[in-house]
Amino acid sequence: MHTELVSEPGDPGRPNEDFASVALPASGQGGALVVLDGVTPPRSGTGCLHSVPWFTARLGGTLTELTVSLPDVPLAEALSRALAHTAAAHAETCDLSHPRTPQATVVLARWSPAAVEYLVLSDSALLVESPDGTVTALLDDRLARLPRAALATDALVDSTVRNKEGGFFTAAADPAVAARAVTGTLPRGEVRALAALTDGATRWVERFREGGWADCFTFVRKEGARALVDRVRALERAEAERGLPARGKRHDDATVIFAEL
Numbered sequence: 001m002h003t004e005l006v007s008e009p010g011d012p013g014r015p016n017e018d019f020a021s022v023a024l025p026a027s028g029q030g031g032a033l034v035v036l037d038g039v040t041p042p043r044s045g046t047g048c049l050h051s052v053p054w055f056t057a058r059l060g061g062t063l064t065e066l067t068v069s070l071p072d073v074p075l076a077e078a079l080s081r082a083l084a085h086t087a088a089a090h091a092e093t094c095d096l097s098h099p100r101t102p103q104a105t106v107v108l109a110r111w112s113p114a115a116v117e118y119l120v121l122s123d124s125a126l127l128v129e130s131p132d133g134t135v136t137a138l139l140d141d142r143l144a145r146l147p148r149a150a151l152a153t154d155a156l157v158d159s160t161v162r163n164k165e166g167g168f169f170t171a172a173a174d175p176a177v178a179a180r181a182v183t184g185t186l187p188r189g190e191v192r193a194l195a196a197l198t199d200g201a202t203r204w205v206e207r208f209r210e211g212g213w214a215d216c217f218t219f220v221r222k223e224g225a226r227a228l229v230d231r232v233r234a235l236e237r238a239e240a241e242r243g244l245p246a247r248g249k250r251h252d253d254a255t256v257i258f259a260e261l
């Protein structure tokens with residue numbers, strides 16, 4: 001077992017809204033990883049007194065506990081319970097029905113001697129390497145499949161596609177969203193290593209086209225998680241120096257977990 005975890009804010013002057021953890025229970029027989037990417041709210045309010053890092057720390061901390069303390073509870077059920085627990089922590093003070101209530105993308109993986117379970121919700125990525133070196137990207141591509149026009153303004157996103165049927169789903173206040181996640185179970189023998197990345201790191205593939213998912217995995221395996229984030233930052237700076245528009249945030253929080261099982 002070998003793990004590596006790097007998480008870096010997009011702007012050193014702002015809090016990192018990603019959450020990442022790796023848990024190796026005392027049994028020594030398995031483990032779990034949790035990666036969340038908090039959705040940055042616009043200036044126009046969220047109905048919530050709390051910050052995005054407050055939300056991701058609560059949700060991520062609870063998920064870390066539940067995934068290892070309840071190994072027989074499926075990951076979607078663990079996510080549902082963690083969302084209910086987090087919502088209860090501020091239901092009395094905040095309007096949890098607000099479309100911009102704090103929310104996050106989710107990647108979970110849990111491995112035992114028999115199996116590797118996974119859950120992906122929204123646009124973070126989980127890459128799985130088999131013993132023969134084949135890399136499979138486990139993705140929830142609902143957001144990527146939406147027409148650009150549907151994402152033109154924050155107000156349009158809130159009213160038509162955010163956590164709406166036919167749109168895309170994030171982990172916010174409604175535990176039922178867990179049923180929307182991409183989930184599955186792989187035989188343990190088919191998985192040699194895993195990499196979980198938030199979209200600040202998957203830019204290496206999706207925005208800068210440095211290579212495909214398998215190339216990205218190979219880069220992390222050979223050069224390390226830190227090198228991937230450094231490379232993304234260098235590409236972002238080069239884009240800025242060429243005077244190209246940022247297409248969204250110039251720099252985003254970037255998290256990479258690599259786990260060799």
Ligand SMILES: [Zn+2]
Binds near residue numbers: 047048049090
């Ligand atoms: Zn709140």
